[in-house]
Amino acid sequence: MTTDSSPRTLYQKIWDAHVVQQRDDGTALLYIDRHLVHEVTSPQAFDGLRAAGRKVRRPDLTLAVADHNIQTTARVDAAGQRLPVEDPQSAEQLAALVRNTTAFGVEYIEDLAAEQGIVHVVGPEQGFTLPGTTVVCGDSHTASHGALGALAFGIGTSEVEHVLASQTLLLKRSKSLEVRVDGPLGPGVTPKDVALAIVAKLTAAGGAGYVAEYTGSVFREMSIEGRLTVCNMSIEAGARAGLVAPDDTTFAYLKGKPRAPKRADWDKAVAWWRSLVTDPGATYDKVVTIDAATIVPLVTWGTSPDDVVPITGIVPDPAALTDPARRAAAEKSLAYMGLTAGQRMQDVSVDRIFIGSCTNSRIEDLRAAAAIAKGRHIAGNVKQALVVPGSGLVKRQAEAEGLDRIFIEAGFEWREPGCSMCLAMNPDKVPAGERCASTSNRNFVGRQGPGSRTHLLSPAMAAAAAVTGKLTDVREIA
Amino acid sequence: MRAIDTIEGKAYPLGRPNIDTDIIIPAHWLKTVTREGLGKGAFETIRAEPGNVFDDPAYAGAPILIAGDNYGCGSSREHAAWAMADMGIRAVIAPGFSDIHSGNAFKNGILTVVLPQEQVDRLLEVAKELPIAIDLESQTVTTPYQDRFRFEIDPFRKDCLLKGLDEIGITLQLDDAIAAHEAKAHRETPWVEGAARAA
Numbered sequence: 001m002t003t004d005s006s007p008r009t010l011y012q013k014i015w016d017a018h019v020v021q022q023r024d025d026g027t028a029l030l031y032i033d034r035h036l037v038h039e040v041t042s043p044q045a046f047d048g049l050r051a052a053g054r055k056v057r058r059p060d061l062t063l064a065v066a067d068h069n070i071q072t073t074a075r076v077d078a079a080g081q082r083l084p085v086e087d088p089q090s091a092e093q094l095a096a097l098v099r100n101t102t103a104f105g106v107e108y109i110e111d112l113a114a115e116q117g118i119v120h121v122v123g124p125e126q127g128f129t130l131p132g133t134t135v136v137c138g139d140s141h142t143a144s145h146g147a148l149g150a151l152a153f154g155i156g157t158s159e160v161e162h163v164l165a166s167q168t169l170l171l172k173r174s175k176s177l178e179v180r181v182d183g184p185l186g187p188g189v190t191p192k193d194v195a196l197a198i199v200a201k202l203t204a205a206g207g208a209g210y211v212a213e214y215t216g217s218v219f220r221e222m223s224i225e226g227r228l229t230v231c232n233m234s235i236e237a238g239a240r241a242g243l244v245a246p247d248d249t250t251f252a253y254l255k256g257k258p259r260a261p262k263r264a265d266w267d268k269a270v271a272w273w274r275s276l277v278t279d280p281g282a283t284y285d286k287v288v289t290i291d292a293a294t295i296v297p298l299v300t301w302g303t304s305p306d307d308v309v310p311i312t313g314i315v316p317d318p319a320a321l322t323d324p325a326r327r328a329a330a331e332k333s334l335a336y337m338g339l340t341a342g343q344r345m346q347d348v349s350v351d352r353i354f355i356g357s358c359t360n361s362r363i364e365d366l367r368a369a370a371a372i373a374k375g376r377h378i379a380g381n382v383k384q385a386l387v388v389p390g391s392g393l394v395k396r397q398a399e400a401e402g403l404d405r406i407f408i409e410a411g412f413e414w415r416e417p418g419c420s421m422c423l424a425m426n427p428d429k430v431p432a433g434e435r436c437a438s439t440s441n442r443n444f445v446g447r448q449g450p451g452s453r454t455h456l457l458s459p460a461m462a463a464a465a466a467v468t469g470k471l472t473d474v475r476e477i478a
Numbered sequence: 479m480r481a482i483d484t485i486e487g488k489a490y491p492l493g494r495p496n497i498d499t500d501i502i503i504p505a506h507w508l509k510t511v512t513r514e515g516l517g518k519g520a521f522e523t524i525r526a527e528p529g530n531v532f533d534d535p536a537y538a539g540a541p542i543l544i545a546g547d548n549y550g551c552g553s554s555r556e557h558a559a560w561a562m563a564d565m566g567i568r569a570v571i572a573p574g575f576s577d578i579h580s581g582n583a584f585k586n587g588i589l590t591v592v593l594p595q596e597q598v599d600r601l602l603e604v605a606k607e608l609p610i611a612i613d614l615e616s617q618t619v620t621t622p623y624q625d626r627f628r629f630e631i632d633p634f635r636k637d638c639l640l641k642g643l644d645e646i647g648i649t650l651q652l653d654d655a656i657a658a659h660e661a662k663a664h665r666e667t668p669w670v671e672g673a674a675r676a677a
Contacts, residue, residue, distance in 0.1 A: 020655050031526065043510075092511055093509075133670060161646060259670035265668060266669070269669045
């Protein structure tokens with residue numbers, strides 16, 4: 001801990017509490033409290049340990065689950081026999097995770113367990129992610145876990161190996177950024193719209209070099225699910241991580257979770273968590289403010305997550321851009337997306353709907369989508385509408401609330417948990433030239449499949465697009 | 479990681495500038511589960527050229543690669559270093575390297591030697607006929623013709639390579655400090671480790 005008593009931010013306090021050794025060159029050896037592992041970025045890391053004859057230092061602080069490659073269609077047949085994973089490379093990555101976690105004594109949530117799900121849904125819902133902890137995972141959307149007041153960020157394979165072996169990382173502290181959103185949110189405006197508004201305001205590179213803290217009345221009043229959505233997309237604004245200060249909402253969410261502190265530990269933990277909030281008078285390196293009243297339901301038009309317009313808006317005209325490089329990029333984007341400048345967003349018809357991903361696959365997301373789907377049916381031109389719960393526990397809860405029936409009666413497919421159509425690493429892909437209204441986080445070229453066209457939006461907006469067959473203002477449906 | 483003292487042997491006389499990591503290992507090799515075996519895909523596009531140095535039996539199994547300026551530019555993929563290590567390359571000599579690739583090479587125990595273009599050209603000539611030697615302790619590259627070229631290297635990296643320590647090995651030398659932090663966390667925030675496993 002620093003002995004300096006000057007006011008500190010939440011980020012600074014968590015950082016200070018985890019420095020094992022500070023070096024003269026500005027790097028610090030930082031202790032890692034929680035390491036989440038999945039099948040894509042871990043095999044070479046485990047191999048490295050094996051080659052060097054090393055162990056996992058703290059298997060008790062490490063938790064593994066498969067999500068990227070796993071199929072979201074049935075995993076067992078009628079007789080309860082496991083169905084094979086068709087792609088041999090996916091099957092091999094999944095098998096390697098089972099082999100490696102067994103060999104190194106790391107806890108693995110197996111594919112048929114109710115607790116299986118997307119790693120960034122599983123961590124919080126298990127209470128594995130706690131306020132004031134450092135959380136890493138070999139995946140850029142690890143930023144999600146900041147919703148609970150944890151310092152959470154994605155790392156590469158070499159770093160995964162470094163954490164497995166030493167439970168530490170060598171890092172330089174980032175600059176601090178306050179993103180303050182105050183005021184009431186309008187009708188139809190969800191945490192996803194807040195996230196998209198922030199990415200649009202900062203731009204896709206605007207957060208580079210920063211760790212963001214989300215402050216203001218909007219976040220104080222927002223649920224943990226909503227905070228997870230916003231922190232998840234910190235990475236789309238280029239930030240290393242994003243956090244929301246822990247408060248009573250956080251504690252209520254965590255209390256009773258399987259891995260949350262129990263009994264006497266709980267009270268001690270809450271007292272410590274309360275002490276983490278940013279001190280009055282602490283300063284951030286940069287401050288960005290957004291008036292919540294200006295946020296409306298949003299949708300992306302291009303191939304970068306900051307290509308955001310109001311659903312009532314039009315496709316922007318590249319000719320209006322003065323910077324030739326930006327103009328060329330926008331023209332290329334529109335050509336790829338099959339859109340023309342000036343086209344109304346609400347006239348854009350869609351082929352596929354994807355409700356899911358680490359951004360929007362939690363119970364509140366499914367409730368919001370189901371509220372729109374209820375008593376309606378997907379439009380004739382929609383080829384496929386997927387609903388993919390973020391975990392088996394989310395799926396169970398949704399089924400207990402009857403949401404699965406609402407979706408199925410409306411023509412949606414109700415799937416098994418996983419990353420699914422977010423990133424084209426499993427069978428759920430958007431075919432070339434087709435357009436998808438997606439609750440995921442990236443609309444990059446080819447992200448949902450080679451030649452796929454993605455419009456990012458909220459779960460309610462995705463459901464609205466499903467029932468009308470085109471991008472639609474949810475406020476006109478609800 | 480294998481310690482480096484002297485690396486002596488044949489050298490692939492490649493000598494081209496701006497070899498990017500996509501040339502070192504093409505993207506379609508990235509969906510693997512091991513670091514091993516990537517050597518098969520290393521320099522795939524160059525190996526498609528008739529008479530290329532990598533398939534020339536004269537250089538089979540060479541531990542040294544001599545390349546042109548800006549070696550390892552482009553994507554940051556660590557697979558490039560893995561692929562080189564897998565094909566047995568332990569050192570690369572070039573007039574310059576991309577920062578990221580040079581870091582990845584170091585992480586994987588590959589020595590990157592920077593020498594002026596004219597000395598690299600001389601080594602390219604010699605390597606076509608005879609073995610060359612790199613001595614890390616004295617920071618020199620020598621040839622059977624009595625050429626002796628001195629190179630600079632970051633003292634920290636030199637020390638790590640001489641001792642065969644990778645970044646993880648170095649961190650693990652700080653075991654006392656890590657254990658001290660764990661003891662403090664155990665006292666001050668006991669619920670952190672206590673709660674990680676489901677009750």
